[in-house]
Amino acid sequence: MLSVSFDEIIAKLNAGKLYDFPGGVHPEDKKLLTSQAEIQTVSLPEKLIIPIRQHVGTEGRLAISVGDRVKKGQPLTRSSHPFAIPVHAPTSGKVTEIGPHVTAHPSGLNEQAITIIPDGHDEWTSLTPLSDYTAHSSEKVVEALCDAGISGMGGAGFPTHIKASGTKKIEFMVINGVECEPYITADDRLMREHAWQVRQGTDVLAHLIKPQVIIIAIEDNKPEALKAMQIACQDSADIRVVSVPTKYPAGGEKQLIQVLTGREVPRDGLPADIGVLMFNVGTCYAIADAIFQGKPLVERVVTVTGEAVEKPCNVWALIGTPVNHLLKEAGYNPTKQAQPQVVMGGPMMGFTLNDADVPVVKITNCLLVPASGELIDEDNERPCIRCSACADACPASLLPQQLFWHAKAHEYDKAQEYNLFDCIECGACAYVCPSEIPLVHYYRQAKSSIRQQRDEKARAEKARERFEARKARLEREKIEREEKHRRAKEARENKTPAGSSKDKVAAALARAKAKRAGKEENNTEQDQSATQTDKQAKVAAAVARAKAKKAGGQQSDSKDNQDRSDNVADEKKQQVAAAVARAKAKKTQRDSKSAPDKNSAASEENSSAQSENRATDEVSTQSAEDSKKQRVAAAVARAKAKKAQRDSKSAPDKSSPSGIAKR
Amino acid sequence: MKLTLSSSPHQRVQRDTGQVMRLVIYAMAPAMLVQMYFFGWGLLIQSIIAVSTALITEAGILRLRQKPVVRALSDYSAVLTALLLAVSIPPGLPWWMTLIGTFCAIGIVKQLYGGLGFNMFNPAMVAYVILLVSFPAAMTMWLPPVQFMADPLSFADTVSLIFTGYTQAGLDVAQLRTVADGITMATPLDAVKTGLTEGLTYSEAIQSRIFNGGLANSLGAGWSWVALTYLAGGLFLLKTKVINWHIPVGMIGSVVVCATVLHIADMDFYASPLFHIFNGSLLIGAFFIATDPVSASTTNKGRLIFGAAIGFWLVIIRTFGGYPDAVAFAVIIMNMAVPLIDYYTRPRTYGHGSRSNKRGR
Structure with a gap:
């Protein structure tokens, strides 16, 4: 890492020189739409929707319930965790609902939110300022910041009290008033109108952090704000108000650090690692309000702009104000839009809302309502011509087109090799792309896919660990059990004579076996198809047996078979055997005996043959080849038998057609 | 809504x-x-x-x-x-x-x-x-x-x-x-190449008629004026940021270096850098052909290398090869090397030290 020494940086700052970051673009800034008018107050909306989590971290515990009356500034949630910061009632009124509500999130997901119907009094709760903050311990001040619900208002929403209570040595504390996104003038107006509060907030932070140098950075397209801040800070030798060249995204944390100090935040690190901390001017204002007035963060400046509103302006919006209320106040004219569209944030990094009922939150700095033709209207992606205008624009020195190739091809390993996760999604690459490829969109998709894969991997890993732990536990328990049994056995053996105990065990085993056998029999009988075939098989076997008896020979064979007829496999064998037996029996019949008295036997056989057909058919549906062979064998046997019968006597029986058919 | x-x-x-x-x-x-x-x-x-x-x-x-x-x-x-x-x-x-x-x-x-x-x-x-x-x-x-x-x-x-x-x-x-x-007119590059094979020295070869009315002594009539206009067009492209400076600078710079080395080594046989620049298609090549984004290197460092290598091949082929001009061959040779060049010229990403960058690979 290129690390620039403190003295070098100071020398450069003293000389009025700055570093630069690579890439960057100069989009049309359109700030004049709103930069010339004072921040206005707006009427109370009909309802306020306060998402309980508006920062990076966990939400606080609910401190109110539906039906409660709340006063302005009353905490709605309580912090129970270092990363949990409370939200406060933006005005006095009644809590009517606590539940999921569509919120300001690119995904359009619903989040837990508290709905308050204002009573119109706007009555403050009792406030406890900490004006003599220098007389209090740092812990106390940090706690006050947390209780006031202050999180970074520049966009990331990181809890301010966490940043302010770090232990790393800070050389530079940077107050970010760059506001490099086009259209947005919220910070600009705030600095112009409330420079002193911003300065006060800066002082509070400086008291907590004790940096060596404080830099307030403002882009040079905001000369009035620069002047105002210079005046507000003229009595302090520690604070430098620095004008930075206008270039998007100079206001990005990493880029601004690079411009001011020439240092780079290491890829897995934080600014504090290189001795820098950065706060937004809006955050400083909120800190001043919290410390000197005791007011929690319940309102912020929001730029409502775009050519589809009649009166673009900056407003003091209560946190929780629905977007459509602000649009109405600014004179939203839907006819100017081909399709209704509202961007929350700026045109470069903002996201489109899916519902205008979304509330303003602590990080909402702009609502942009473009007229048709003002921003990108259509998706007009063409093939990449590899011009690498994107690489020239990238402030992180990535190769956006390589990332694009790999992201598009789902080659996530390669995309990561090209440092996909160092992309800050500033949109400079897509802004300059002549093929109008929505590059950032591809990166977001790739990133979320990779994150999902990682999560899944982590989950699988956890599951594996759990499984192995369980296996180990079972193993352990088994060994313990065996050990216990062994000991018990030893103990028993010592008491009782060995022979009798063995006898008992043998008896128990026998009992158990008998029981199991009985159960299994039942089971097979419950099984429908098995029972059916079983029965048929038994019939066939019985017939065969009868024949065999008549013949006087082969008896034992078929009997044995019948005894074993429990399952399908056996059944097949048995059928074959039966058929063979039958055939043999018939042969014997034919050979030994003569006709008349066998009439009944023939008809009996007829029916048995039919039932056998059914039986074999059913078997054949289960197993193909064997049953076929066997069927053929049986048919042949039957046919022979019948022929013999017919030959010996003229019996007009019905079996012949089926016999012929069979053959 | x-x-x-x-x-x-x-x-x-x-x-x-x-x-x-x-x-x-x-x-x-x-x-x-x-x-x-x-x-x-x-x-x-x-x-x-x-x-x-x-x-x-x-x-x-x-x-x-x-x-x-x-x-x-x-x-x-x-x-x-x-x-x-x-x-x-x-x-x-x-x-x-x-x-x-x-x-x-x-x-x-x-x-x-x-x-x-x-x-x-x-x-x-x-x-x-x-x-x-x-x-x-x-x-x-x-x-x-x-x-x-x-x-x-x-x-x-x-x-x-x-x-x-x-x-x-x-x-x-x-x-x-x-x-x-009754004299057959050749292109300036041809004239010199033929002249040298016929035993003339470089300074004799550029006495050929084709060099009458050129921009300067060794610059071909007509040809050098065309080349000059391509140079102007190329500067327009640079100004309008359609192309980056890396490829033209790399290519022309490398031709100058290679040609100068040869020319100093033996003035009788090897043409001057100016001759190489204003005759043939070097300038259109440097600004309009090698800069074709699709087939060129995509990193700035890579483009410098890409351009310089084209310039090198250009001089080599023109001087020692069978063809009088060589922009097309040089460009095609280097087109093949683009993936390799791109791979090894990745810029250092913000927040990555040169060492951690290697680990990243």
Whole structure:
């Protein structure tokens, strides 16, 4: 890492020189739409929707319930965790609902939110300022910041009290008033109108952090704000108000650090690692309000702009104000839009809302309502011509087109090799792309896919660990059990004579076996198809047996078979055997005996043959080849038998057609 | 209220692919006019043949590939390829050779590789090489600048020459190249190459008539003026940020270095750097051909290397190879090396030390 020494940086700052970051673009800034008018107050909306989590971290515990009356500034949630910061009632009124509500999130997901119907009094709760903050311990001040619900208002929403209570040595504390996104003038107006509060907030932070140098950075397209801040800070030798060249995204944390100090935040690190901390001017204002007035963060400046509103302006919006209320106040004219569209944030990094009922939150700095033709209207992606205008624009020195190739091809390993996760999604690459490829969109998709894969991997890993732990536990328990049994056995053996105990065990085993056998029999009988075939098989076997008896020979064979007829496999064998037996029996019949008295036997056989057909058919549906062979064998046997019968006597029986058919 | 969604950024610079290509064409236009002024109507006719062939080929193949035709044609990339080929071939080339060349450029080198953005090689240069290798005689039959011709060709003569092989008076290209006093006019590069093989020294070779009326002593008549206009067009492209400076600087710089080294080593045999720059197609190559984004390196460091290597090959082939000019060969050789160059010239990402960057790989 290129690390620039403190003295070098100071020398450069003293000389009025700055570093630069690579890439960057100069989009049309359109700030004049709103930069010339004072921040206005707006009427109370009909309802306020306060998402309980508006920062990076966990939400606080609910401190109110539906039906409660709340006063302005009353905490709605309580912090129970270092990363949990409370939200406060933006005005006095009644809590009517606590539940999921569509919120300001690119995904359009619903989040837990508290709905308050204002009573119109706007009555403050009792406030406890900490004006003599220098007389209090740092812990106390940090706690006050947390209780006031202050999180970074520049966009990331990181809890301010966490940043302010770090232990790393800070050389530079940077107050970010760059506001490099086009259209947005919220910070600009705030600095112009409330420079002193911003300065006060800066002082509070400086008291907590004790940096060596404080830099307030403002882009040079905001000369009035620069002047105002210079005046507000003229009595302090520690604070430098620095004008930075206008270039998007100079206001990005990493880029601004690079411009001011020439240092780079290491890829897995934080600014504090290189001795820098950065706060937004809006955050400083909120800190001043919290410390000197005791007011929690319940309102912020929001730029409502775009050519589809009649009166673009900056407003003091209560946190929780629905977007459509602000649009109405600014004179939203839907006819100017081909399709209704509202961007929350700026045109470069903002996201489109899916519902205008979304509330303003602590990080909402702009609502942009473009007229048709003002921003990108259509998706007009063409093939990449590899011009690498994107690489020239990238402030992180990535190769956006390589990332694009790999992201598009789902080659996530390669995309990561090209440092996909160092992309800050500033949109400079897509802004300059002549093929109008929505590059950032591809990166977001790739990133979320990779994150999902990682999560899944982590989950699988956890599951594996759990499984192995369980296996180990079972193993352990088994060994313990065996050990216990062994000991018990030893103990028993010592008491009782060995022979009798063995006898008992043998008896128990026998009992158990008998029981199991009985159960299994039942089971097979419950099984429908098995029972059916079983029965048929038994019939066939019985017939065969009868024949065999008549013949006087082969008896034992078929009997044995019948005894074993429990399952399908056996059944097949048995059928074959039966058929063979039958055939043999018939042969014997034919050979030994003569006709008349066998009439009944023939008809009996007829029916048995039919039932056998059914039986074999059913078997054949289960197993193909064997049953076929066997069927053929049986048919042949039957046919022979019948022929013999017919030959010996003229019996007009019905079996012949089926016999012929069979053959 | 139902709102429409889209992905950030919502703002975009108003320069699309078609505009980029058109800017390149505009930057070429003055040089093409100068070329026509010095070398007659041939270029105009060749351009018409090439552009129409390119558009028809592109449209036909896009139809086959079931891709939107009008959208692709409106990016002007096919037109630009056709024009680059047209300015590279001799103005009197038979029409069907131009047609074959353009078809190869668009149909094979560009579309068979997947269309715009996917071709590995510079389509115009591959087409040029295909023609040069297939029709070596015709491809080296450059007509002399009109100032040397006894009877400059009329438009009708030129049309007749290209489509029938003979002017209306029945002269073919070989006869046209023979100027009044019976000497065959060659290109400046040819003149020097032939002169050196005939045992002349470099300073004797540049006494050839073709160098009368050039920009300076060793600069060919007509040729050097055309080159100068391409230089101006290239500077326009740099100014409008259509191209980055890396490739032209790398290429010209490397030619200067290589040529100077050789020239100092032996002034009798090796041409001066100025000779290399203003004769032949170095300047159009440096600003208009090697800078084709699709087939060039994509990192800035890589482009410097890419350009420098082209310049190196250019001097080597011109000096020691069999062909008098070498932009096409040099560019194609380096097109092949682009993936490698790109891989090893990745810039250091913000927040990555050079060491951690390696670990990242």
